[in-house]
Amino acid sequence: MAHFLEKELKALGAQVELRELGPQGAGTNVDLPPIVLGKYGNDPNKRTILVYGHYDVQPALLEDGWDTEPFTLVQKDDKLIGRGSTDDKGPVLGWINSIEAHQQAGIEFPVNLVFCFEGMEEYGSEGLDDLIHEEANKFFKDVDATCISDNYWLGTTHPVLTYGLRGCSYYSVTVEGPSADLHSGIFGGMVSEPLIDLTHVLAQLVDPQGKILIPGVNDLVAPLTPDEEKLYDNIKYSMDDLYSATGSKTNLFDTEKESLKARWRYPTLSLHGIEGAFSAPGAKTVIPAKVIGKFSLRTVPNIQPRELDELVFKHIDNVWKKLNSKNKIEVKLLHDGLWWLSDPHHWNFEAAKKATKAVWHVDPDLTREGGSIPVTLTFEQALKKNVLLLPMGRGDDGAHSINEKINVDNYINGVKTLSAYLHYVSVEPSS
Structure with a gap:
C-alpha cells in the first residue's frame, strides 16, 4: 500500500518519499511500514493544508463471516464492500481523486497539500509521534491547518464535522x-x-x-456544564441509527441524548x-x-x-x-x-461547514466522537495548528467489523466535499 500510494501520488506530480521507521520493537526483524510523506504544490501565496490518513486496516478473514472476499473491493447495489473501504483506504484515495479531478477539469488547485499517510494506525501509530515532532519545523513547517478524514457520520443521512475524540x-x-x-x-x-x-x-x-x-x-x-448539555439537543441522531449501525436493539440507554453522552463524553x-x-x-x-x-x-x-x-x-x-x-x-x-478537543469555530472548521453545505445542502452537525485517533492530538500539539475531522463515511459502515462498506454516494460526494473544503479554506478569513 505504501508503494501503491507513492506511485499514485508521483503520477500526479507530487513530491513523495517513503520514510522508513526501522524495526517494530527492540530485537525484532520485522520493520514498521513506512510513512508516506508528500507535497503537492509550493505556492507561497497559497495556504498549506496537511492531510493525514492511514493505509493499514484491521485483520479480516472470509471465515469471520464476510459475504465476500474482504480484500477484494466489491460493489453491491449502492455499496462498495471491502476491508478499508471506509477505514481508511477509501478516504485516503479520496484526496488522490480530488487532485485527479482538478487536473482533468483544468482547474487550478487552490492550496498546497502536504500528505502524511501511515501504516500503523490500527496499532497505536508506532513511530509516527516521533516523526511528527522531529519534522514539525522541517517537513511540516509551512502547514496552516490539518484535515483528517478517518471517522464517520453519527447516522446515515446527515453529515457532521468532528471536534473531539476520546x-x-x-x-x-x-x-x-x-x-x-x-x-x-x-x-x-x-x-x-x-x-x-x-x-x-x-x-x-x-x-x-x-x-x-x-x-x-x-x-x-470533567463535569458536564449546562452549555455542553445544550449541544446534544439538536443533533440529527435517532435510536434507529443506533439499531441500524449495530444490527440489534441491545442498547444500554433508551434515549438519543444519553446514548450520545455515553459515546462522547x-x-x-x-x-x-x-x-x-x-x-x-x-x-x-x-x-x-x-x-x-x-x-x-x-x-x-x-x-x-x-x-x-x-x-x-x-x-x-x-x-x-x-x-x-x-x-x-x-x-x-x-x-x-490521549483524548482531543478542538475549536469548532476556527476558520478551518468554517471552511468545512461551507463545503458540506455546498455539497450536501444541509448544515453539518458539530460532534465529538467515541473512537480514538491519537495522532490528531500529536499534530495539534507539535504543529500548534488547528485540526479538523471531516468524515466521508456513514455511521453504519461497519469499520472494524465484517462486510465493511462505504456507500457510493458518500464516496463521490465525499470527494466533492474534500475538494470544496480546499477551495473554501483557501479564502476563509483567519479571524
Missing part, C-alpha cells in the same frame, strides 16, 4: 500457573486454574450495564479477548497454563493516562489479593493515546 488506554492481564496445559480430568479441582482466575478479574472491571467498577475513574471526568471499558484459551469449534478438556486477557478504556477530559494507569493497576491488585490464588498475575499497559 482517548484509549489498552491493557493486558496475564495469569500464569502450571508449566504446561493440563488435562482437566486429571488435574481439575487440584490446581488453581489461570482461566478461572482471569475471568474473575475481568468480571470486576465493568458490569453488564457498562458501569466501570474501577474506583476513582469517574472522579477524573464519558469513559467506557470494553473487554476484547483472551489469548491462550481454547476457542476453536468442538470440545477440548484442557486447563490452559497461561491466559492473557485484553481490555481498554476510552478516556475523556480530564483523564490523564498515568493517573488512570495507577487506578487500574491498584484495582486489579486488590481484586487479585482477594482471590488468594497461587497463580501469578501481570498487568501491562500495551499502548495509550
Whole structure:
C-alpha cells in the first residue's frame, strides 16, 4: 500500500518519499511500514493544508463471516464492500481523486497539500509521534491547518464535522500457573486454574450495564456544564441509527441524548479477548497454563493516562489479593493515546461547514466522537495548528467489523466535499 500510494501520488506530480521507521520493537526483524510523506504544490501565496490518513486496516478473514472476499473491493447495489473501504483506504484515495479531478477539469488547485499517510494506525501509530515532532519545523513547517478524514457520520443521512475524540488506554492481564496445559480430568479441582482466575478479574472491571467498577475513574471526568448539555439537543441522531449501525436493539440507554453522552463524553471499558484459551469449534478438556486477557478504556477530559494507569493497576491488585490464588498475575499497559478537543469555530472548521453545505445542502452537525485517533492530538500539539475531522463515511459502515462498506454516494460526494473544503479554506478569513 505504501508503494501503491507513492506511485499514485508521483503520477500526479507530487513530491513523495517513503520514510522508513526501522524495526517494530527492540530485537525484532520485522520493520514498521513506512510513512508516506508528500507535497503537492509550493505556492507561497497559497495556504498549506496537511492531510493525514492511514493505509493499514484491521485483520479480516472470509471465515469471520464476510459475504465476500474482504480484500477484494466489491460493489453491491449502492455499496462498495471491502476491508478499508471506509477505514481508511477509501478516504485516503479520496484526496488522490480530488487532485485527479482538478487536473482533468483544468482547474487550478487552490492550496498546497502536504500528505502524511501511515501504516500503523490500527496499532497505536508506532513511530509516527516521533516523526511528527522531529519534522514539525522541517517537513511540516509551512502547514496552516490539518484535515483528517478517518471517522464517520453519527447516522446515515446527515453529515457532521468532528471536534473531539476520546482517548484509549489498552491493557493486558496475564495469569500464569502450571508449566504446561493440563488435562482437566486429571488435574481439575487440584490446581488453581489461570482461566478461572482471569475471568474473575475481568468480571470486576465493568458490569453488564457498562458501569466501570474501577474506583476513582469517574472522579477524573470533567463535569458536564449546562452549555455542553445544550449541544446534544439538536443533533440529527435517532435510536434507529443506533439499531441500524449495530444490527440489534441491545442498547444500554433508551434515549438519543444519553446514548450520545455515553459515546462522547464519558469513559467506557470494553473487554476484547483472551489469548491462550481454547476457542476453536468442538470440545477440548484442557486447563490452559497461561491466559492473557485484553481490555481498554476510552478516556475523556480530564483523564490523564498515568493517573488512570495507577487506578487500574491498584484495582486489579486488590481484586487479585482477594482471590488468594497461587497463580501469578501481570498487568501491562500495551499502548495509550490521549483524548482531543478542538475549536469548532476556527476558520478551518468554517471552511468545512461551507463545503458540506455546498455539497450536501444541509448544515453539518458539530460532534465529538467515541473512537480514538491519537495522532490528531500529536499534530495539534507539535504543529500548534488547528485540526479538523471531516468524515466521508456513514455511521453504519461497519469499520472494524465484517462486510465493511462505504456507500457510493458518500464516496463521490465525499470527494466533492474534500475538494470544496480546499477551495473554501483557501479564502476563509483567519479571524
